Amino acid sequence: MRDLPPKPPSRPDKVSLWRYMRLFRRDILSAQPARLYRAWMAEFRTPFFRSYLLNQTDLVKTVLKERPDDFPKSERISEGLRPLLGDSVFLTNGERWKRQRRIIDPAFEGGRLRDTYPAMWAAGQQAVARLRLRAGHNVEIEEVTSHAAADVIFRTLFSVPIEDRMAQAVFREFRTYQRSQPLLNLAAFVPLPRWMPRFFSRQTKASARKIRALITQMTEARRAEIDAGTAPDDLATKIMTTPDPESGELFSVEEMVDQVAIFFLAGHETSASALAWALYLMARYPDWQEQVAQEARQLETGAFSEMSGLRISRDVFRETLRLYPPVPMMVRAASCPERFRDRDIAKGAQIVVSPWHLHRHERLWDDPDSFDPTRWETQNGKNCAREAFIPFSAGARVCPGAGFAMIEGPLLLSLLLRDFKVAVVDTPEPVAHLTVRSRTGIRLHVVERD
Numbered sequence: 001m002r003d004l005p006p007k008p009p010s011r012p013d014k015v016s017l018w019r020y021m022r023l024f025r026r027d028i029l030s031a032q033p034a035r036l037y038r039a040w041m042a043e044f045r046t047p048f049f050r051s052y053l054l055n056q057t058d059l060v061k062t063v064l065k066e067r068p069d070d071f072p073k074s075e076r077i078s079e080g081l082r083p084l085l086g087d088s089v090f091l092t093n094g095e096r097w098k099r100q101r102r103i104i105d106p107a108f109e110g111g112r113l114r115d116t117y118p119a120m121w122a123a124g125q126q127a128v129a130r131l132r133l134r135a136g137h138n139v140e141i142e143e144v145t146s147h148a149a150a151d152v153i154f155r156t157l158f159s160v161p162i163e164d165r166m167a168q169a170v171f172r173e174f175r176t177y178q179r180s181q182p183l184l185n186l187a188a189f190v191p192l193p194r195w196m197p198r199f200f201s202r203q204t205k206a207s208a209r210k211i212r213a214l215i216t217q218m219t220e221a222r223r224a225e226i227d228a229g230t231a232p233d234d235l236a237t238k239i240m241t242t243p244d245p246e247s248g249e250l251f252s253v254e255e256m257v258d259q260v261a262i263f264f265l266a267g268h269e270t271s272a273s274a275l276a277w278a279l280y281l282m283a284r285y286p287d288w289q290e291q292v293a294q295e296a297r298q299l300e301t302g303a304f305s306e307m308s309g310l311r312i313s314r315d316v317f318r319e320t321l322r323l324y325p326p327v328p329m330m331v332r333a334a335s336c337p338e339r340f341r342d343r344d345i346a347k348g349a350q351i352v353v354s355p356w357h358l359h360r361h362e363r364l365w366d367d368p369d370s371f372d373p374t375r376w377e378t379q380n381g382k383n384c385a386r387e388a389f390i391p392f393s394a395g396a397r398v399c400p401g402a403g404f405a406m407i408e409g410p411l412l413l414s415l416l417l418r419d420f421k422v423a424v425v426d427t428p429e430p431v432a433h434l435t436v437r438s439r440t441g442i443r444l445h446v447v448e449r450d
């Protein structure tokens with residue numbers, strides 16, 4: 001029998017709204033019926049709202065690529081993140097969002113990625129050194145990858161390692177924030193009626209305030225260094241010195257704080273999730289682990305050019321992003337009436353694009369639930385890579401960190417497996433928190449490689 005990696009159970013097709021809400025509170029993935037892996041479009045009706053999940057690739061393209069302005073980010077999904085992220089690029093729409101992207105995008109262009117590579121490499125070396133202290137034990141690997149991904153972000157953004165006092169404080173406080181606000185805002189998929197008041201717990205608000213105070217200090221210090229001509233050439237300096245090509249304005253410190261908060265959150269939560277699942281899959285499929293480890297031997301000098309040799313690691317990482325996309329669903333609002341698949345969609349309806357379902361769609365992918373990094377070489381894999389693979393979204397709102405993440409992920413995977421062997425301890429159950437995580441963590445037995 002084929003050994004398929006873990007997939008959450010689906011709920012029965014018909015359940016009461018009440019039961020749906022309860023399942024939803026528990027986990028957004030297992031609250032869905034199995035038919036979403038076969039349907040081209042599905043409608044969810046409740047007394048308060050209509051949502052439509054789209055799996056038909058041309059409709060996904062319409063929403064994300066062809067007419068993104070007509071499908072803005074749903075206000076409702078923003079609610080849970082607003083205390084922390086303020087008016088960051090992740091939450092804004094319209095002109096404001098466009099201006100923010102014009103300033104941010106140049107920092108992530110190809111050439112700049114090469115400049116950030118030494119910082120990623122250094123973070124990778126530190127992750128290896130930390131893991132060495134725990135070799136011979138069962139290790140909760142999401143913790144390891146969170147630490148490593150946070151280190152990458154601090155080094156590339158602010159040129160400081162995670163051991164830095166401020167970086168440590170931000171990292172710790174983010175964990176508290178996530179614990180107090182653990183689920184990717186439910187209201188996104190199951191929007192509450194507008195009249196219902198929203199409460200953030202006191203702890204959520206307090207920890208958002210603390211994080212923002214720390215980031216403000218770092219950003220103000222950087223502004224002073226830029227003014228004095230002593231700032232390091234990193235992502236923060238690049239973003240804070242790039243004027244909007246249309247208005248000539250720079251980000252104010254306050255606007256920059258919003259952006260740093262999202263870089264930190266979007267950049268480290270997602271990469272940590274993907275890397276943890278990649279390591280789990282390597283433990284589960286040891287033949288692949290050996291191939292990645294073998295290939296990783298060519299990483300010697302820390303030169304950017306070595307990355308081009310990590311072909312297997314990249315295929316493994318992409319296959320991980322397919323099976324466990326860190327951002328499982330994206331929600332948009334229809335800003336005008338639409339007609340999709342002969343159905344009228346009212347203005348204001350929620351449109352859900354689900355990388356989770358699209359990536360495992362039974363009518364699109366060959367053998368969708370199996371782990372097969374060679375699929376990217378097949379015709380089906382190539383077609384699906386273009387049409388049905390959107391771990392970083394697509395179109396105007398595509399993740400600006402996609403190129404960054406596709407270097408960071410394979411690099412850290414390779415550096416860790418070059419020095420360590422990992423083995424399965426138990427089977428994780430995927431659930432959607434802020435990103436796709438395991439319900440009870442991912443434990444792996446780690447030993448040093450000879």
Ligand code: HEM
Nearest residue numbers: 089090266267270271274326327330391392393399401405
């Ligand atoms: C494996 C790693 C990553 C994955 C899977 C990922 C995925 C995504 C996805 C799916 C979105 C779109 C969300 C939506 O439209 O609702 C997004 C947006 C974003 N990501 Fe990433 N991301 C990753 C890493 C990063 C990194 C490393 C950074 C920055 C250093 C970053 C910064 C952002 C920002 C700023 C946005 C908002 C863009 C906008 O709305 O215009 N991400 N990411």
